[in-house]
Amino acid sequence: MTFTEKILSYTKRFFLLISLLSFTALTITACNPTKLKTSAAQVPQLVTSILSDPKTFNYALNSDANNIFGYTYEGLLNQNPITGKLEPNLAESWEISEDKLKITFTLRNNLKWSDGQPLTSDDVVFTYNDIYLNEAIPTDVRDILRIGKDGKFPSIKKIDKRRVEFSIPEPFRPFLQNSGVPILPAHALRESLQTKDQDGKPKFLTTWGIDTPPEQIIVNGPFKLERYDTSQRVILRRNPYYWRKDAQGKLQPYIERIVWQIVESTDTSLLQFRSSGLDAVGVAPDYFSLLKVQEKQGDFQIYNGGPSTSTSFVLFNLNQGKRNGKLLIDPIKSRWFNNVDFRQAVAYAIDRRTMINNTFRGLGKPQNSPISVQSPYYLSPEAGLKVYNYNPEKSKELLLRSGFKYNAQNQLEDAQGNHVRFALLTNAGNKIREAMGSQIKQDLSKVGIQVDFTPLAWNTFIDKLSNTLDWEASLLGLTGGLEPNDGANVWSTEGGLHMFNQKPQPGQKPIEGWKVSPWEAKIHEFYIQGAQELDEAKVTEIYAEVQRLTQENLPFIYLVNPYSLYAIRNRFQGIRFSALGGPFWNIHEIKITK
Secondary structure (H helix, E strand, O other): OOHHHHHHHHHOHHHHOOHHHOOOOOOOOOOOHHHHHHHOOOOOEEEEEEOOOOOOOOHHHOOOOOOOHHHHOOOOEEEOOOOOOEEEOOEEEEEEOOOOOEEEEEEOOOOEOOOOOEOOHHHHHHHHHHHHOOOOOOOOHHHHOOEOOOOEOOEEEEOOOOEEEEEOOOOOHHHOHHHHOOOOOHHHHHHHHHOEOOOOOEHHHHOOOOOOOHHHOOOOOOEEEEEEEOOOEEEEEEOOOOOOEOOOOOEOOOOOEEEEEEOOOHHHHHHHHHOOOOOEEEOOHHHHHHHHOOHHHHOEEEEEEEEOOOEEEEEEOOOOOEEOOEEOOOHHHHHHHOOHHHHHHHHHHOOHHHHHHHOOOOOEEEOOOOOOOOOOOOOOHHHOOOOOOOOHHHHHHHHHHOOOEEOOOOOEEOOOOOEOEEEEEEEOOOHHHHHHHHHHHHHHHOOOOEEEEEEEOHHHHHHHHHHHOOOOEEEEEEOOOOOHHHHHHHHOOOOOOOHHHOOOOOOOOOOEOOOOOHHHHHHHHHHHHHHHOOOHHHHHHHHHHHHHHHHHHOOOEEOEEEEEEEEEEOOEEOOOOEOOOEOOOOHHHOEEOO
């Protein structure tokens, strides 16, 4: 995943819950790519895929994981997924004022858009002021630009042709990490913002849709859109005005064309890759053994980036509020779910090691934290993070201590004699997650808890989770990264992804009697402090305390951190695969050798 893609994922994780743990990212299509490659045999190209058709070619309006923007746009800075360090991108340098309230970026000299027009500080000011901070534009980017407890925005002004000054209302450590959002072309988009449609809305809202001729879409990244065939493929062509050059002064990228086939079947992806028609495929656990023995014969290599940056977890609906006078959750079950001993007992009852060995074929590690293991702020079990290794006896001990009891059939009952039974939901069609849910059902039955495991259609599932709030327990996943504040929307008590105790979002029905637990409020406060603090030692301790609180109170019961695996043809030179960046984050320096 490139930094640009990462910024998008920060702001719309809800729509990535499925894709991030489905092991299908960048899978390969059934659409005869061999014929396509043969017809362009002399063109250095990469043939891979996306899961479904893109929804828009307008970055500001996008909320879908299947998009081209990681290859077509760049921002001021970039975060290296190998080192985690911020690096110059469109901006060659930046300066921070002594009071930490002003950041001045200096653009590289002679930057150009893909149509040859100059890219200047006017484009930066336009992108932020006219698009991202424009209340008339429903862009998710605005969320990551909110600063501090009050959610104030930065102010942006032009100093000269190459310099732009950002002023922030208070010191905000993640601000630079968020400076990777794409810069968009003022000369191509300004008129659409100034012109209204018949409903009085900016024409920008319908600009650069998927039916737009590719030559009209102006970009600043290494590739530009060349062609889009609905339900078949997206083709990107090298941007001749891209700014990067190698040490010898040769223009980058070296690859002339990227072809993304559009496919929804991972089984077909595997077949196409094994037939040598495609160049890369994500390796699911159940594919690994089959592909591993074919590496030499197929002239490819399986790259292992170590533990992925994604999370997987079980969560209970802790919401104690009412809608229309009716409690969202059965009050009997709500008492169970809001009992920390109950949640800890469930955690001890899940055999994560067996889950890794069986479902993940040994290709993963137990997960214990909301913060990715790659992050410098990750607190390891060795450093004191609480873990819940499989211990059914400990689980039963906690349940009995909390007033639960076992009947003659060894079924768990609460103190009032109610049989402990709840529904566990997940998304249908995800084989890995369905296998995880089946094991959880079996594991909890061993401590007398009956689980009704039900995979649902994606739209139905999401409606329950984020709108009606009509659910008891769920099995989900989220993306991650190096910066903990990227998850602030999850841990803010009013955040759009605070799903274990979700407050109604704009346009949804109100909830009466919504309550926030003291530990929940404390985590929220720590996230605010972590973003404001500039002393790295103090930041580390703040997020260590966050992880202690999350593991003690278990709003999420973390499960397995799978390895990030990818199979790539050996003819590609310069692959620097990482769990954070994926296989092609450095696409500009990758070469084709044969």
